[in-house]
Amino acid sequence: MIPAAFEYARAGSAEEAVALVREHGEDAKFLAGGMSLIPLMKLRLATPSVLVDVGRVRDLSYVRTDGDHVAIGALTRHRDLETSDVLAKECAVLQAVAAQVGDNQVRHRGTIGGSVAHGDPASDLPAALLALDATFTVQGGNGTRSIPAAEFFRGFLETALEPDELLTEIRVPKAGPSGFGFEKFNRRAQDWAIVGAVAANVGGATRVALVNMGPTPLRAQGVEEALAQGASVADAAERAAEGTEPPQDLNASPEFREHLARVLVRRALEAC
Amino acid sequence: MQVAMNVNGAAQRHDVEPRTLLVQYLREACGLTGTKVGCDTSSCGACTILVDGESVKSCTMFAAQADGADVTTIEGLAIGDELHPVQQAFHEHHALQCGYCTAGMVMATVSLLDEIPNPSERDVRLGLEGNLCRCTGYHNIVQAVLAAAEATGRAR
Numbered sequence: 141m142i143p144a145a146f147e148y149a150r151a152g153s154a155e156e157a158v159a160l161v162r163e164h165g166e167d168a169k170f171l172a173g174g175m176s177l178i179p180l181m182k183l184r185l186a187t188p189s190v191l192v193d194v195g196r197v198r199d200l201s202y203v204r205t206d207g208d209h210v211a212i213g214a215l216t217r218h219r220d221l222e223t224s225d226v227l228a229k230e231c232a233v234l235q236a237v238a239a240q241v242g243d244n245q246v247r248h249r250g251t252i253g254g255s256v257a258h259g260d261p262a263s264d265l266p267a268a269l270l271a272l273d274a275t276f277t278v279q280g281g282n283g284t285r286s287i288p289a290a291e292f293f294r295g296f297l298e299t300a301l302e303p304d305e306l307l308t309e310i311r312v313p314k315a316g317p318s319g320f321g322f323e324k325f326n327r328r329a330q331d332w333a334i335v336g337a338v339a340a341n342v343g344g345a346t347r348v349a350l351v352n353m354g355p356t357p358l359r360a361q362g363v364e365e366a367l368a369q370g371a372s373v374a375d376a377a378e379r380a381a382e383g384t385e386p387p388q389d390l391n392a393s394p395e396f397r398e399h400l401a402r403v404l405v406r407r408a409l410e411a412c
Numbered sequence: 413m414q415v416a417m418n419v420n421g422a423a424q425r426h427d428v429e430p431r432t433l434l435v436q437y438l439r440e441a442c443g444l445t446g447t448k449v450g451c452d453t454s455s456c457g458a459c460t461i462l463v464d465g466e467s468v469k470s471c472t473m474f475a476a477q478a479d480g481a482d483v484t485t486i487e488g489l490a491i492g493d494e495l496h497p498v499q500q501a502f503h504e505h506h507a508l509q510c511g512y513c514t515a516g517m518v519m520a521t522v523s524l525l526d527e528i529p530n531p532s533e534r535d536v537r538l539g540l541e542g543n544l545c546r547c548t549g550y551h552n553i554v555q556a557v558l559a560a561a562e563a564t565g566r567a568r
Contacts (some may be wrong), residue, residue: 141452143421148413148430148476170476178472179453181431195477209488219466243542244524248466249473329541360451 143181150193154279157194160303161264162281164190170306171195172254175246200253200308207283208232212310214253218242218265221252231312233320233340236267240322241330253307256292259299259356262332264324266293267357271338271349272312280305293356315342321411323404324351334391337380337404339412346412353384353401361367363405377406396409413430415479420488428475434468435459437475437484446486446515450544457543460516460523461485467523469542486515489522498522501560502553509547517543521557531561 147164151157161168168190171177180186194200200215203224210230212221221227221238228235241247241255243265255265256276266289274289281304292300301307319341324333336351337360346367348360362379386397415432416425419442425555438444438461446534447470450458454472461470462484495503498521508514517540524531524539529541536557537550544555 142433142436143431145429145431148474174473174477175454178474182472183451193477243457244504244520244527244539245460245467245469245542246454248463248468250525328455328544329538 141182144184144187146181146188147190148193149190151197153197154306156192157192157197158279158281158304160190160192161306164192166303168192168303172251172257173217173249174254175242175250176254188268194306201251205230205314206311208314209311210314211215211251212312212332214256214307214309215251216253218247218250218252218255219244221276222247229299229317230314230369232267232317233274233313233315233322233338234268234272236320236322237264237338238323240264240403243247244411252310256310257299257301257307259293259297260332261293261296261356261358262352262354264322264333264336264338264351267336267351268314268322268338268340269351270359271340272315272342273275273347275311276307277309277311278305279308284308289398290359296355313342315340319412321408321412323408325400326403335386335397335404337399337401337408339405339408340411341412344386346409348405348408350380350381350384350401350405353381353397355385360401360405363409367409373409374406377402377409380405413474415475417475417478417481417483420485426517430474430476434461434463434473434474434475434478434483435470437478438470438483441475444485444487448512448515450516455539455544456513456516457520458513458516460519461544462519462523465523465526467520467542468516468522483524484519486518489518496522497563498525498557498560501556502561505552505556505559507549507553509545509549513543513545513547517535517545517553521560524557525561525564529561530565531557533558 169188200213202213324336362382368374380401381398386394426550
């Protein structure tokens, strides 16, 4: 399968990338690792007229501590998250989730920023970042701004990013080397999760987010509320499907997804 | 546009359309047909090659993205008549049935053993998750990978 024709431009810096996209207008798209965009283009579900390749903007690939946060460059590959000593020590939940994205080949190319900007509710990292209350730094024609994860995912494959805005950095609180659980239910490694659940202890509270239980990644608010009120893990997990809108597809009915959410949240909490 | 890369130690330079996929470039422009297209949707791993030493699915990468890279395909592993230890192990353990997934399996294994030189059976099964064998010949493939790890370890 061959994508529709497009023009290709390679950016050497975030500024250059934003300038190129602004020059070419709304039909231009950023290309990072391409693990989400290229399949869409091959299926002709996406037909950008210009691709601005940011894959070589090396200074956007890093994981470093910054006060009580960890700052991650948007072009950091899943493989680099998986093997990051900083993450192992400071935010192991993100490392564990990155290590289960796709397969080795996908993790060698795919980036955390690409995954977030694509905004697929069935992706693992967006849900993990939502659980962590991550902040996204984006750069556009009018400078930079920060967007909290809770305001970033707007709808199915829809984010708060303007067409000319490039995600440059992801900031997460230091959640430590343990105290988390990640459960993903799927058929094959490279499939999207049918349902996934991330639980993490951050600053004394347990946060829980769900993968593929609605048009965006979702926080399991009922579960968090129950835990805060002292409910047992088993009782809190019973509230996992509250407020969700699970999709119906070939893999599962909404009812089955609700059941999965309750079971996977319980397991994730038990691992915390 | 023009792309240039080092493929199996030889410099390649061609004029291509930006939408040219890397697998297409290798097979059609470079004439290296050892790399196979299987599912064409980055699920099966048949098109796995190494870009700068790491396994990638060449059906889901543009040739333009590999401009300037070091690329290794299945044709680049053997030295003359001497098979690469992973190829030798696949041969000895009969790690193939129809053979269509083999080039991708071998390339994924080379990358895996570079990252985990002494893998457990679980490491191998997890590490090759991105490669499907429609003949379901996984048992011998796993045995071959473990044997290749041992052979490479001995060689070191």
